[in-house]
Amino acid sequence: MTCGGSAPRDYEAKVAGGRALGDGSGLLAVECEDIASAAEPGQFVMVRPGSCGDPFLGRPLAVAATSGGIFKMLYRVVGRGTELLVSKRQGDSLVVRGPIGRGFFSSRGDMPLPKKVLLAGGSVGAAPLLFAARRLGMAKVAGVSMGVSGRGWEGFAEWLKESFPGVALFSDDGSVGTKGTALDGLPCQLPADTEIWACGPQGMLRALAAKYPEDRARIRVALESRMACGMGGCLGCVIPTARGNRRVCVDGPVFTAEEVLWNEFAD
Amino acid sequence: MSSRTEMHVSIGGLNLESPVIIASGVWPYEAELWSPERLEGVGALCTKAVSLNGRAGNKGVRVWETPCGMLNSIGLQNGGVRSFLDDYLPLVRGAYRPFLVNLVMESEREVRESIAALAEIPGIPAIELNISCPNVDGDGMAWGISAESAAKAVRIARSEWKGALWVKLTPQSPDLAGVAKAAEAEGADALVCGNTWLGMAMDIKKKRPVFQRVVAGLSGPAVFPLALRTVWQVCGAVKLPVIGCGGVASWEDATAMLLAGASAVEVGSALFTDFDLPRKIVAGLSTYLAEQKIDTVSGLTGLGRHE
């Protein structure tokens, strides 16, 4: 039970800037040399958006990009904590713990990288995939398929198109891109030299595992779970896997679809 | 920075370089986090709960945020006492400071076996007997509710364990002073006051309780005034050293616990958002001692009780 990289640290960091993507989603850039230089795609940070201990716990948010001492996060407002992120302005301070967990690369151990990678994401699950695409280099990325729920996600969809040229875009109601889900943009058969790297709502990842029952070892999913500590201590974030309970925060968040016991795992 | 002697406390058989102890169940067995560099300000650490055999813990949602706090229903997930000794003890020793093995009070047979296994290994300084976990059926908190059952639990543990024996109380007992006195009479060396508070949460979208066991343990700053009150109460009932635990999130909180009669504090949930809290507490206490012209931190214990 040891984490992928080194244990995270806490930083009081400054907001370097933000960009609203419309309808409650946005990007937030934070100055933190240590996190920006160490983070890998799939890793995340725990952000404390408030002050004086309320809200109490950090919010887990994936690292979406890094450059020159700054890392970016992509958020969607769903509650109190993410709401507070919207009001953050350049120069505001923010307490962050990170970088946390095993990402898409370090979760492989000694396994060599595949020839090609297909990226599949649902809504803000795009964040770690964007980062992964940059690290892999576009030559390795065989395709990008993204799904959003639909109306209300137009601004986000524009940003996706900007970030992933050639992205196959789907929405549940058909109002953005093609009607369908990110899975509809993936081939029926997974080519032998290819892996899928995915991040999104649990239902989407479960459906992905079901779509390729024979190839689950070649599917890497970045999971979400309710978290308290983001350091492997509380055991609040565990999921059932073939090797027993594993902590999403430090044993993951990236797992192979083969490891996860999808039937025993309900939110 | 504080000098060694200023922060030194001697409690129930242990010598601590600071009165700040990491509470049970919050610190991971990650080598880097047990290195002295990451433990600045920490006087001692409690391990995660250890039971005789491994436990998978509870299913479903395990943590839930509440106003200024959180609920947990972990359910004592651990690999059992053998796994603790084989896999984690070397790491725990690497912290180079006293530690307490948080031992779940299970059945008499199980606890005797667990203690026998711990006693075989030289150099385990202390047991923190957990008669207070609210997240399992039968064991844990069930032992800490009445003075009679608490007395029995401590008697069993005391008869097997020669090292320091601290007993971690549950604030759910309607007779906390009685439980504390019973633990004292049966030979406990110190009392930890205390574990989490029984609460629950409702998922209004699903129209179901959040936790599979319905109830869960409340911790964090929200419980601090409650915990402080129990410390005051227990310190008034016994002569044993008392360790204040519940919602400590600043040096001011730690100071209040000491003034109420505690000899040290345990910090739990607050570490989830601040690794550096133990160092900050020690620094704050040190400045406070200087301002108040008090020589040592142990001089604060119970000062708030005097007329």
Ligand SMILES: Cc1cc2nc3c(=O)[nH]c(=O)nc-3n(C[C@H](O)[C@H](O)[C@H](O)COP(=O)(O)OP(=O)(O)OC[C@H]3O[C@@H](n4cnc5c(N)ncnc54)[C@H](O)[C@@H]3O)c2cc1C
């Ligand atoms: C590893 C990981 C990476 C994530 N990356 C992103 C990201 O890049 N962008 C993004 O927008 N969201 C991401 N999420 C989800 C995000 O953490 C939640 O949306 C957020 O915590 C909600 O907080 P809130 O205060 O707005 O909501 P509230 O519902 O008010 O939060 C209450 C509590 O529940 C927790 N919580 C609520 N929803 C979730 C959830 N889905 N997962 C985990 N905890 C939750 C909160 O952290 C908080 O402790 C990620 C989650 C995980 C586990």
Ligand SMILES: Cc1cc2nc3c(=O)[nH]c(=O)nc-3n(C[C@H](O)[C@H](O)[C@H](O)COP(=O)(O)O)c2cc1C
């Ligand atoms: C996630 C979590 C796990 C815990 N596990 C244990 C445990 O294994 N044994 C125990 O005696 N107490 C356990 N506790 C209780 C804490 O040690 C502490 O008594 C309690 O949380 C109150 O202190 P706090 O408000 O500083 O967290 C746990 C608490 C939390 C939040």
Ligand code: FES
């Ligand atoms: S969030 Fe605490 S162990 Fe993962």
